[in-house]
Amino acid sequence: MVNRLIFALLGFFLVGSAIADPNDFRCLKSVGLKKTLRLQFTFPADSGDVGSVTYENGSGPISVRRVKEKELRRVPGGMPSQFEIGWTEITPDGNGGTYVFISQGAIIDNFRYMRKDGKVFRFEEDVDASGDNGCTWAKR
Numbered sequence: 001m002v003n004r005l006i007f008a009l010l011g012f013f014l015v016g017s018a019i020a021d022p023n024d025f026r027c028l029k030s031v032g033l034k035k036t037l038r039l040q041f042t043f044p045a046d047s048g049d050v051g052s053v054t055y056e057n058g059s060g061p062i063s064v065r066r067v068k069e070k071e072l073r074r075v076p077g078g079m080p081s082q083f084e085i086g087w088t089e090i091t092p093d094g095n096g097g098t099y100v101f102i103s104q105g106a107i108i109d110n111f112r113y114m115r116k117d118g119k120v121f122r123f124e125e126d127v128d129a130s131g132d133n134g135c136t137w138a139k140r
Contacts, residue, residue, distance in 0.1 A: 026108055027135035028123035040135040056137045063090040080105035
């Protein structure tokens with residue numbers, strides 16, 4: 001609980017954009033599945049439009065392109081606005097899925113992945129997996 005509070009407070013002191021640091025990544029774990037899925041979402045450097053997603057036990061990073069960014073709510077008092085951001089997997093056949101989440105500064109909420117067949121997977125941040133240079137998933 002203390003880790004989450006510290007993480008949230010740090011988020012408020014970061015720049016207004018959730019996509020600023022070249023090492024900006026988030027560790028996430030699935031919600032509501034029998035077998036937990038874990039992924040690392042890495043944001044592009046310099047507010048670019050191409051990032052990556054790496055799954056625990058996956059074959060390597062999957063490139064994703066930002067396709068949507070919509071301001072949902074402007075927050076008074078100099079706080080970062082709340083945005084909905086959509087990313088699509090870059091695949092040779094164009095059949096990749098879509099990641100969509102709500103962010104406010106460095107805080108990510110309502111993260112979900114939609115496969116092309118319509119199946120939706122929900123994720124939450126896994127701050128315990130966050131290491132200095134990426135996610136570190138302990139054997140569970």
